[in-house]
Amino acid sequence: PADARREETDGRRYSAVGESELVAGDVPTASSGEAANVRRFVDALSSLPGRRRRRSSSGPAVDARGALRASLQTGGAPIDLPRDAPVRSELRCCLLVDVSGSVLDTVDRSALLELGAQVTASAQAARVFLFDTDLVEATDAFADSTRSPADALRAAKVEWGGGTRIGHAVDRLRRTAPHAVDRRTVVVVVSDGLDVGDPDLLVDGMTWLADRAAGVLWLNPLAVSASFAPESRGMSDAAPYVDALFGFASAADLAEAARQIERRGL
Numbered sequence: 001p002a003d004a005r006r007e008e009t010d011g012r013r014y015s016a017v018g019e020s021e022l023v024a025g026d027v028p029t030a031s032s033g034e035a036a037n038v039r040r041f042v043d044a045l046s047s048l049p050g051r052r053r054r055r056s057s058s059g060p061a062v063d064a065r066g067a068l069r070a071s072l073q074t075g076g077a078p079i080d081l082p083r084d085a086p087v088r089s090e091l092r093c094c095l096l097v098d099v100s101g102s103v104l105d106t107v108d109r110s111a112l113l114e115l116g117a118q119v120t121a122s123a124q125a126a127r128v129f130l131f132d133t134d135l136v137e138a139t140d141a142f143a144d145s146t147r148s149p150a151d152a153l154r155a156a157k158v159e160w161g162g163g164t165r166i167g168h169a170v171d172r173l174r175r176t177a178p179h180a181v182d183r184r185t186v187v188v189v190v191s192d193g194l195d196v197g198d199p200d201l202l203v204d205g206m207t208w209l210a211d212r213a214a215g216v217l218w219l220n221p222l223a224v225s226a227s228f229a230p231e232s233r234g235m236s237d238a239a240p241y242v243d244a245l246f247g248f249a250s251a252a253d254l255a256e257a258a259r260q261i262e263r264r265g266l
Contacts, residue, residue: 020132020162027150030114034251038114041254042122044261045186046091048215090124094180094213096169098191099160100132106192106221111251113149115190116142127180131169132162137177165197166234170205187213190248192222195234202234206241215243215266219257223247 030038095116120126120142128139136158144152173180181187187209195202209216218238222228224247230239239245243266246257 020159023150023153023158023160024109025150025154027109027113027148029148029150030110030251034108034111035114035118037251037255037258038111038118039122040258041115041261042091042093042118044258045093045188045217047262048186048265091119091122092125092182092185092214093119093123093127094173094185094187095119095126095128096173096187096189096191097128097130098132098164098166098169098189099130099162100164100192100194101161102164102194103190103192103221104161106249107190108250109150111248111254112190113142113153114251115254117149119188121145125185127177129169129173129177129180130158130160131166131172132160133165133168134162135169135172135176164191164195164234166191166193166195166238167197167199167202167205170209171201174205174208181209181212183212183214185213187216188219189216189238189242190219191234192220193218193230193232193235193238195232195237197234199233199237202237203241206238210241216241217266218242218245219248219254220245221247221249224249224253 097112097116099112116128116138120128120139126139127137128142129135130138130153138153138156138158141152141156141158142149147155206216220228220230220235223230223245228247230236230245244261246260247253248257
């Protein structure tokens with residue numbers, strides 16, 4: 001009976017009709033180390049493939065064209081391998097954050113809110129949207145430097161902790177704020193992919209994002225597990241339209257995602 005009651009409670013909490021509540025005001029701010037890890041990730045977004053690169057003595061990638069040119073002077077045998085590094089450019093980012101009960105139970109909330117604050121502070125153009133069963137823009141709250149992100153969201157009467165309808169959220173973005181995404185915009189989705197909405201709506205929305213954005217990154221709290229596979233209905237539907245999928249349960253995970261982006265891009 002106890003197990004049955006627990007399953008019933010979880011079913012309500014993680015369903016499309018789960019109850020949301022005002023953002024908790026007691027979420028601590030990120031530590032300096034956590035903030036540095038988040039900052040590294042946001043900086044990495046400014047150096048994605050397709051952006052300019054420069055010659056570097058210790059860059060993460062071999063400059064293949066430079067090596068080929070140099071080999072012409074030595075009969076085809078390169079003496080050394082020149083390297084290059086991405087040049088940071090002004091970031092344009094649309095951050096879509098799943099704040100359903102299942103995500104809030106698996107991610108460090110301090111790191112989650114710090115990500116929104118740093119994207120808003122660092123990007124040349126930033127839009128931040130939170131969603132569970134519906135979508136709400138929270139850009140102004142994250143841009144409020146006079147309060148902590150949690151206090152600013154609570155003052156703005158933003159709610160979280162409901163169910164998950166990812167497709168509905170992307171469809172709302174498409175209909176109400178289409179200019180938040182363009183060919184220069186990197187879209188970052190934070191979600192565990194446990195969608196209980198309309199799968200066709202999710203596929204349509206992800207197709208629109210993939211066609212419209214410069215790149216789509218997905219941060220999944222469940223993907224920090226070595227046994228993770230994108231097999232849930234929502235994640236499997238979205239995965240074909242995602243350029244990169246990283247685990248994100250803590251700020252340290254964002255630093256690891258940044259390291260991979262710096263070395264391999266998307």
